[in-house]
Amino acid sequence: MIYFDYAATTPVDLRVQARISHALAESFGNPSATYKLGKASKNKLTLARRRLKELLKLDENADLYFTSGATEAINWALRSQAVRARDLGLGNHIVTTAIEHSAVDKVLLDLENRGFEVSRIQPDSNQQFTLQQFIEASKETTIGWTAMAVNNEVGSQLPIQDLGQYAKQKGYWFHVDATQAVGYQPINPQNFPCSSFNGSGHKFYAPKGIGFLVYQAWNKEMTLDPLLLGGDQEYTKRSGTENLPYILGMVEALELMYQGYEELQGNFKELTAYFFQRLDEASINYQRNGDLNHHNNRIHSIWFKGKLASQLIIQMDMQDIYLSAGSACSAGSVKPSRILTAYYPDNPARWQESVRISFGRYTTKNEIDQLIEAIIKINK
Numbered sequence: 001m002i003y004f005d006y007a008a009t010t011p012v013d014l015r016v017q018a019r020i021s022h023a024l025a026e027s028f029g030n031p032s033a034t035y036k037l038g039k040a041s042k043n044k045l046t047l048a049r050r051r052l053k054e055l056l057k058l059d060e061n062a063d064l065y066f067t068s069g070a071t072e073a074i075n076w077a078l079r080s081q082a083v084r085a086r087d088l089g090l091g092n093h094i095v096t097t098a099i100e101h102s103a104v105d106k107v108l109l110d111l112e113n114r115g116f117e118v119s120r121i122q123p124d125s126n127q128q129f130t131l132q133q134f135i136e137a138s139k140e141t142t143i144g145w146t147a148m149a150v151n152n153e154v155g156s157q158l159p160i161q162d163l164g165q166y167a168k169q170k171g172y173w174f175h176v177d178a179t180q181a182v183g184y185q186p187i188n189p190q191n192f193p194c195s196s197f198n199g200s201g202h203k204f205y206a207p208k209g210i211g212f213l214v215y216q217a218w219n220k221e222m223t224l225d226p227l228l229l230g231g232d233q234e235y236t237k238r239s240g241t242e243n244l245p246y247i248l249g250m251v252e253a254l255e256l257m258y259q260g261y262e263e264l265q266g267n268f269k270e271l272t273a274y275f276f277q278r279l280d281e282a283s284i285n286y287q288r289n290g291d292l293n294h295h296n297n298r299i300h301s302i303w304f305k306g307k308l309a310s311q312l313i314i315q316m317d318m319q320d321i322y323l324s325a326g327s328a329c330s331a332g333s334v335k336p337s338r339i340l341t342a343y344y345p346d347n348p349a350r351w352q353e354s355v356r357i358s359f360g361r362y363t364t365k366n367e368i369d370q371l372i373e374a375i376i377k378i379n380k
Contacts, residue, residue: 002367004323006360007152007180007299012249013205013361019252020207023245031242032231041244048244048251052212055254057188062216063224065234066247070179071103072227073198073213076238078107080225081144081173081195081217082116088221090171091141093117095134097158098342099151104177105338108146117141123343127291131162144173149181149192153339153356154290155299164193168218179203183257184265184298195222201246205361206253210246264361268297271359271368275300278372284379289343289354301340303354307379312355315378321371324356 003011012020023044029037031045053064067073086092096108098120108118119137121129134145145167147158160176167174176197181187183204187197195218200211215224230239257264279286279302289301304312309325316323325337336351344350357371 002321002370004321004357004359004363004367004371006363007203007356007358008324009202009208010205010360011362012207013253013256015256016206016249016253020245020249023248027244027248031244032233044248045242045244048247052251052254055251055258056182056214057186058214059189059216062214063235065213065215065238066242067198067211067213067227067238068209069202069211070101070177070198070200073200073211074101074103074175074177075107076224076227077175077196077198077213077215078104078111078146080227081175081222082111084222084225085143085173086116091143093119093139093141093143095119095121095137095142095145097121097129097147099123099129099153099156099339100146100148101152101177101179102338104146104148122345123291126293127156127343128294129156129158129291131159131166134163135166138170138172142170142172144175146175146177148177148179149197150184150296150299151290151339152180152299153337154301154343155296155358156291157294157296159294161191161193167195168193171219173217173219173222180299183254184296201250201253204253204257206250207246210243210250212250260361265297267363268359271363271365272297272300274365275357275368278368279375282372282376284372284375287350289340289350297359299356299358301354301356303350304375305349305353307353309353309355312375312378316371316374319374321374323358323371325354 027041027044029041031038031042049064082094092115094108094116096118112118121133121137123129145163147163149160150157164174173195176194178197179200182199196215198211198213202208224237226237228239233239233242285305287303289303313323313325340351340354
């Protein structure tokens, strides 16, 4: 098996598996219980939350809530902040981009149906998003901005630092979808200013079904509304018995990511250079998608001209090589990618003939060689 879809999900690290297995066996007590076994679990939960906040370099006033993943956290953050700001009489207008993940886009569509106004910014002529675009799209009724740190389909990086600093100055709430950033770039209050952001464990070698929301409102009146009511877990904001084994596994996974951060980033850079060198040497007809001036070295969207992505993926699958046509959340859809149509509105061939190739911790040059040979064979 050769896997090139790490942006969709990552395998669970064996060290993380061991941490979870140990917790399942030894830390099964309910953290809300008052006896010793429960208090031991509660202590581990407290320490895990504290350690995760340290890894994310959060301000001491920031709140961190464990969730089932990024989608839940995004829904929670956007709905709460939008409704709270409107209730405070601040307005009803939200600014975002046309390339957000469906977890953001569909929440905003629902908010539009509930009386909010949403402006979606298109990439400029350089395939970029800028602070000036957000400023020009804003108005007197603007209450918030939301933007992803790294696009999950093409790997473009958005100017989160500039956006956040300006949003704070104007008093807008600012949510960052950091799903593809957590573990892969430094996060601190200086380069990641926002009122809320989210992460998902399965993007950095933890299991599916565990994630988090960071909430750090700039206005004390912008309190976070409870997501789930019940037993008052997560500081009364998200009731339900905490998934302690997965929480411990996710914290372990992020710890490992940042321990090996420099090496991993160097490896991604080397793999990227090698991959495009091999494509060029093989005289394969391709173009890269997205903003190449602000791009990471992990997620690559490639337009292989004249080859339908759906056919290429099937042919690769038959050779146990796994890649995708875009977001795994919408891979089963027959509709063109919203992201590619935003970047290339007048080029439908590009929408249908682009695939996503994403690298991970276990990607090797030998696997890239096999991918290139498979592409050459298919194109003959």
